[in-house]
Amino acid sequence: MRLYHYPEGDSRAFCEALADYFGVSGRNVPASLASGGSPETRKGAYGKPYFSEPEYEGLFFSLSHTRGRVAVGFSDGELGVDCENIEARPGIESRYEGIARRCFTDDERAYVDGKAAGSLDAVGRFFEIWTAKEAYMKYTGRGFSEGWRSFSVFGLPGVRIETSRIEGAEHVVCSVCTQGADVREGRNGGRTYE
Numbered sequence: 461m462r463l464y465h466y467p468e469g470d471s472r473a474f475c476e477a478l479a480d481y482f483g484v485s486g487r488n489v490p491a492s493l494a495s496g497g498s499p500e501t502r503k504g505a506y507g508k509p510y511f512s513e514p515e516y517e518g519l520f521f522s523l524s525h526t527r528g529r530v531a532v533g534f535s536d537g538e539l540g541v542d543c544e545n546i547e548a549r550p551g552i553e554s555r556y557e558g559i560a561r562r563c564f565t566d567d568e569r570a571y572v573d574g575k576a577a578g579s580l581d582a583v584g585r586f587f588e589i590w591t592a593k594e595a596y597m598k599y600t601g602r603g604f605s606e607g608w609r610s611f612s613v614f615g616l617p618g619v620r621i622e623t624s625r626i627e628g629a630e631h632v633v634c635s636v637c638t639q640g641a642d643v644r645e646g647r648n649g650g651r652t653y654e
Contacts, residue, residue, distance in 0.1 A: 461535035462637050465543070465626050468528045474498075474618045478521075481534040490515035508601040517637065522598050524634070531634050540598030542591040543626065543634040546584050547560035556586045564589055565581065565607035571614075582587075589613060599637035 462484065464477035475498055482489040492515070493499065502512040511519055522541040523532045531543040560569050574587045592613040599619065613621055623635040649653045 461533055461537075461539055461636070463481045463531060463541065463634070463636055465529060465632075465634065468525055468530050470530075472524075474532060475529065477532055478534060478604050485534075485536070487519075487575070496609045504601055506601055506603045506605055508598065516586065522595075522636075524594075524598075526632060529632050531626070535635055535638060537639050538601070540595040540600070540637040542594035542598060543632055543635070544587050544591050544633045547635060553582060556583065560586060560589075563593070565609055565612040567612050567614050568593075587633040588623045588635070591633050592623055595621060595635040595637040601618055 462481050463479070464473075466473040466477070475493060475496075476526060478499065479489050479493055481487075490513075491514075492500070494509060499516055500512045503507045503509050509521070509523070511517075511521070517534060519534060520536070520538055521532060521534050522539050523530065524541050524543045526543045527545040529543060529545070531541050533539050533541040556572075560572055564572065568589045572582065574585065579628045593611075596611070596613060596616065596619065597603050600606060618639060619637055620638045621635055623633060626632040626634050632648070
């Protein structure tokens, strides 16, 4: 699995990241992609996008946008990616506390409450849980139909969720959900999960 991030609005970045993934994974780059084309995609029953052309068979991707940043992951197995910009300003924690009560399980709320209210770390922990939950819902392909409180991101069987701050954009939290994986640094500031 390889994760890339780039500034939003760079229309070629997705295809460049995809071509790079083909190169580092030992796959042949499809002729249409090599000549500047874009792959065709479709959406599953719950809206999860997938490649629909035969050249991309067995290749999965997940995409997330947040305030000027995009994160995309490619893998030979299912994955989910979510990134969010951390907002820390006076009074914002009460908004997140209400969301956490409605959407997080008891153990997830306890994790968020582990730092002083109003601190960047407390808000950062909220976004760590939020992005991990969204990444898992994208991984399963069921999206928001999953039910926010129907699972905890701690101890999900058979999956691994890695959460980190994006290098060069320390106020962006990114989570990736895959089948069990180890993490190592990738190209272009990305992270590789293998």
